[in-house]
Amino acid sequence: MxxxxxxxxxxxxxxxxxxxxxxxxxxxxxxxxxxxxxxxxxxxxxxxxxxxxxxxxxxxxxxxxxxxxxxxxxxxxxxxxxxxxxxxxxxxxxxxxxxxxxxxxxxxxxxxxxxxxxxxxxxxxxxxxxxxxxxxxxxxxxxxxxxxxxxxxxxxxxxxxxxxxxxxxxxxxxxxxxxxxxxxxxxxxFDEPAYIDALAASVERKYAELDHRPDILVCSYHGMPKRYLMQGDPYHCQCQKTTRLLRERLGWETTEIATTFQSVFGPEEWLKPYTVEEVARLARQGKKSIAVCAPAFSADCIETLEEINEEIRESFEHAGGERFTYIPCLNDDAAxxxxxxxxxxxxxxxxxx
CATH class of the missing domain: 3.40.50.1400 (Rossmann fold)
Known part of the structure; x- marks a missing residue:
């Protein structure tokens, strides 16, 4: 300053x-x-x-x-x-x-x-x-x-x-x-039209760069204990709405996009499905190519660059997945x-x- x-x-x-x-x-x-x-x-x-x-x-x-x-x-x-x-x-x-x-x-x-x-x-x-x-x-x-x-x-x-x-x-x-x-x-x-547009544009750009179309886009949000949702925290509902608005903006079917939650910590139940488990399940179901984005993060950080692009990628590949694409956060993108x-x-x- x-x-x-x-x-x-x-x-x-x-x-x-x-x-x-x-x-x-x-x-x-x-x-x-x-x-x-x-x-x-x-x-x-x-x-x-x-x-x-x-x-x-x-x-x-x-x-x-x-x-x-x-x-x-x-x-x-x-x-x-x-x-x-x-x-x-x-x-x-x-x-x-x-x-x-x-x-x-x-x-x-x-x-x-x-x-x-x-x-x-x-x-x-x-x-x-x-x-x-x-x-x-x-x-x-x-x-x-x-x-x-x-x-x-x-x-x-x-x-x-x-x-x-x-x-x-x-x-x-x-x-x-x-x-x-x-x-x-x-x-x-989370539901601002310009933010949804910027998010959709980042997905479209990444898909255009690929020589294949991923079977599904996984929107991985940071997790929290399920107990917080029960106590009135609106985070879960807002995440679900962002995914829905993104899907509608992209003009996709519901089968082409999913909402998951990452970064589980401690013994109690957190918001589900857990990203690390869900990508493995998708691979076992025959989804050999997936893309993952992190709409809850305004900037790439340890949870995206290390957890998603390394740990979660590894979970997908160990379960038989073949092509894993991480779509970076919006960061300082002009839109x-x-x-x-x-x-x-x-x-x-x-x-x-």
């Missing part, structure tokens, strides 16, 4: 000891899940500790969960998760793909906001876990003169463990500000960024017109 301190001025008629005040602006803060600072043991342990200590992610009683987390999980999991991150790590930039892509998305959004609003909108990004932190970025925006902040969790679908916890952290950051900016939260955009910019403009209405 640009440094605006040189533009700060003392208010007219203010006494000489009055602090300088920056010109009022509106902040747009994009938020993603997060990334460890490195794939070494201690970087992974810090990241996993913050992530797995979040009550929105794991809601077991602390007296039961924390001893298990600290004494067992965090002594072993940093090694396995670190190896997974190492397999996708950008060694040249020394950062994860999620961080690189989020930076690119932020730059693309800043270009669109500058073209629409000039310098009235300050665009930046933060991570729920790891760096850059939500607290630090809110502080920077306030110092830059942002008296209003539009907070945008980059999740098409609402879930307590994604959108809600990102919002929680944003609200915590606001609690520490002497002069709180006015705040708005961008709602889920995707145009769709997100449209969502932003709609939510800035009344503040900036």
């Amino acid at each position: 640009r440094d605006f301190t040189d533009e700060a001025r003392r208010p007219e008629h203010a006494p000489g000891d009055h602090p300088k005040v920056p010109r009022e602006r509106t902040g747009l803060l994009l938020a993603n899940l997060g990334t460890p600072d490195g794939h070494d043991y201690w970087s992974m342990r810090r990241y996993l500790n913050e992530f797995l200590s979040d009550r929105r992610v794991i809601d077991y009683p602390r007296w039961k969960w924390q001893p298990l987390l600290q004494a067992i999980i965090l002594t072993k999991r940093p090694f396995t998760s670190g190896a997974a991150y190492r397999s996708i790590w950008d060694t040249e930039r020394n950062e994860s793909p999620l961080l690189t892509i989020t930076k690119d998305q932020t730059a693309a959004m800043a270009e669109r906001m500058a073209a629409r609003y000039g310098e009235d909108v300050v665009v930046d990004f933060c991570m729920r876990y790891g760096n850059p932190s939500t607290k630090a970025k809110v502080r920077q925006m306030v110092e830059a003169g942002c008296t209003r902040i539009l907070f945008f969790p980059l999740y098409p679908h609402y879930a307590g463990a994604t959108s809600a916890t990102a919002n929680d952290q944003f609200f915590r950051a606001l609690m520490e500000e002497v002069r709180q900016p006015v705040a708005r939260i961008v709602p889920p955009y 995707h960024m145009d769709a997100l910019a449209g969502v932003v403009e709609a939510n800035l209405a009344g503040w900036l017109d």
Whole structure:
């Protein structure tokens, strides 16, 4: 984010000891899940500790969960998760793909906001876990003169463990500000026509590149305990609607597309069908060629680049599958960024017109 301190001025008629005040602006803060600072043991342990200590992610009683987390999980999991991150790590930039892509998305959004609003909108990004932190970025925006902040969790679908916890952290950051900016939260955009169009276009492009047509497109969404659905979390229903809208936009039959859920963790039942099991079942049923996309992720990350393109691919091939195609997330694709910019403009209405 640009440094605006040189533009700060003392208010007219203010006494000489009055602090300088920056010109009022509106902040747009994009938020993603997060990334460890490195794939070494201690970087992974810090990241996993913050992530797995979040009550929105794991809601077991602390007296039961924390001893298990600290004494067992965090002594072993940093090694396995670190190896997974190492397999996708950008060694040249020394950062994860999620961080690189989020930076690119932020730059693309800043270009669109500058073209629409000039310098009235300050665009930046933060991570729920790891760096850059939500607290630090809110502080920077306030110092830059942002008296209003539009907070945008980059999740098409609402879930307590994604959108809600990102919002929680944003609200915590606001609690520490002497002069709180006015705040708005961008709602889920899982059924926005421009987002569905961008998603469909990415599928059509990938299919056009292939020398064969996959037997089925698997839309793999991040999973959650089924219990959360029963408690009222709308995530499952929103995912199902995205798949339906994508199918209708593509003009396909119901047999050509499926909804599954990945990243199961812990002993309880999660949303089904599980992607890793479903792709194996499809292979055994004779579906020798499949494509997989991940509509719930706005940017490629460990769950797509390592879990889908390695673990889930392996499950499909071991069950007899022959051709596995991964369709990348929308990332900083122009149509995707145009769709997100449209969502932003709609939510800035009344503040900036």
